[in-house]
Amino acid sequence: MAKRSVRDMWKAKLEGGHVAPSRSQPVTAGRRRFRGTILGVDPSLRGTGLAVIEFSGGEQGLLLHSETVRMHRSASMPACLGAIFRELTACCQRYPVDVVALEQTIHVQNFQTAQVLGAARGAAIAAAAVAGKPVFEYAPLRVKQAVVGVGRASKEQMAKTVRGLLGHGAVLSADEADAAGTALCHAFTCQTEAEV
Numbered sequence: 001m002a003k004r005s006v007r008d009m010w011k012a013k014l015e016g017g018h019v020a021p022s023r024s025q026p027v028t029a030g031r032r033r034f035r036g037t038i039l040g041v042d043p044s045l046r047g048t049g050l051a052v053i054e055f056s057g058g059e060q061g062l063l064l065h066s067e068t069v070r071m072h073r074s075a076s077m078p079a080c081l082g083a084i085f086r087e088l089t090a091c092c093q094r095y096p097v098d099v100v101a102l103e104q105t106i107h108v109q110n111f112q113t114a115q116v117l118g119a120a121r122g123a124a125i126a127a128a129a130v131a132g133k134p135v136f137e138y139a140p141l142r143v144k145q146a147v148v149g150v151g152r153a154s155k156e157q158m159a160k161t162v163r164g165l166l167g168h169g170a171v172l173s174a175d176e177a178d179a180a181g182t183a184l185c186h187a188f189t190c191q192t193e194a195e196v
Helices: 006-014 077-094 111-130 140-147 155-166 174-189
Strands: 035-042 047-056 062-070 099-103 135-138
Touching (some): 035 077, 047 077, 047 174, 099 111, 111 135, 135 174, 140 155, 140 174, 155 174
Antiparallel strands (some): 047 062
C-alpha cells in the first residue's frame, strides 16, 4: 500500500472518501490508555483555571469539575496565592484525583511577571504536594500539540477542541479550557498507568 500524507487523508475525509491510515503511522494498539482522574491546572495569579477530568480507558474523558479561581485586582499577592492553594486542595479532597497536570510558564515579558507566575505555580504545586499527588508539568506548545495537533493553536482553537474531546458541549472559560487541555495532554502522552 502506498504511503498517504496527512493532507491526502484529510482531503479524502472531507470529500467523503475512505480514509485508511498509511502504513507509516505508528501502531498504538499495544499502548495502554490512561485510567484515572487528572486535575489540570493553568496557573495565574488572578485567574487560575482548574479542570478535573476522569478517564476510564476510552477515547473520551469525563469532565467532573471546572472553575476559574478569580481574584480582584485589589487582592494582595498572599491572598491570591492562598486562594489558589485552598481551591486546589479542595479539588483534591472532593474528587478522586490521581495526578496533577500543570501548564509550565515558558515565555514572559519581564522579570516581575515571571515572579508572579512562578508564585502562582508554586502555590499550585505546594497544594498538590501537601495532598500527596504527583505533579507533571507540560510546556504550552506541547499541550497544544497533543490536544489540537498544532503547537501554535489559538486559545479559541484550544477551547473548541477541548469541548469536542470532552463531548459535554458546555463553553469553558479560556483558563478552564487550558487547564482541561493540560489534563488531556497528560492522558494522551503519559506512557503507562504505572506513572500514576
